[in-house]
Amino acid sequence: MNLVLDVAAGVLLVVAALLSVAAGAGLVRFPDALSRMHAGTKPQILGLICVVLAIALSLREWAVLLTLIPVVVLQLFTAPMSAHMIGRAGYRTGDFRSELLVADELEDDIARADHVSSEEAGEPVGRTLDDREGDDDRAR
């Protein structure tokens, strides 16, 4: 029984390592900042779950398991936030290659909003990216 659990723990560690390798490869190989965020933040969540499961399987103690649960839960809640904040900043500062996007519905939406607000205020359409900041704060 113990051998089975140890082998399972070993397999999980290898899987976690492979996920980390893939994340590293994606970080280098993906074309722009937004794509790299996927590689940098996502596979590690499953990787972390695998590592934590491996620790739980090899130590087999309740106290350990109980301290591991918050590790996973906190990771699940914080990783999307950091990814969102960096992604959002990346989009707003134009730190991505728009020629690689097959569709950009946020751009369309901003254009629509600009059009509507300029019709209301009688301003000319077509503003630069820096002007979006103020718009967004008002909408919030």
Added chain:
Amino acid sequence: MSEEGERRAILRGVLHQLPLLGVLVALWMLLWGSVSVLTLLTGILLAIGVTRVFYLPAVALSGRFHPVAFTRLLFVFLGQLVAASAEVSAKALSPRGIRSSAVVEVSLLSRSDFVVTLTAVLTSLVPGSLVLEVDRERSVLFLHVLGAERPEDLEDMRRRVLKTEERLIRAVGSNRDVERLQGEGVA
């Protein structure tokens, strides 16, 4: 508002906050690795202190919880996490690499901050989709979809997010949102 009504509103606010306080206390006890009167009492004190000092607007929980739907949500999520992790890893390692991506707009059904936030978190956790922007007033999420090439890929992603939201509403959504789901004909 009468005094009685005011008191009831305060009581309701406290009741709504109780699950969150409970989670903080449980976390404190987990960190100490012991369940005792001492950790319980210090936990309660700290939970109240933390929520006072780092004040945030109260999270409006729906007050509804469906255990079966919640279990289903968890298992579907785990399945998606494994499948999507493998997919992104394969993309990262494949010689072809990533040719293109897309930014997709998804209009959610629910107007509840709680459901919209959880949908965004679950969508973000699954590799291949990243929440770039949230329009809270209209409940619209803007996602960056890794490796999207054809228009079908965008529709797939939209459908996937809406399915996630549907499962979430069934698990923890308010009665009103569940009714809206049925009204949409997806039930």
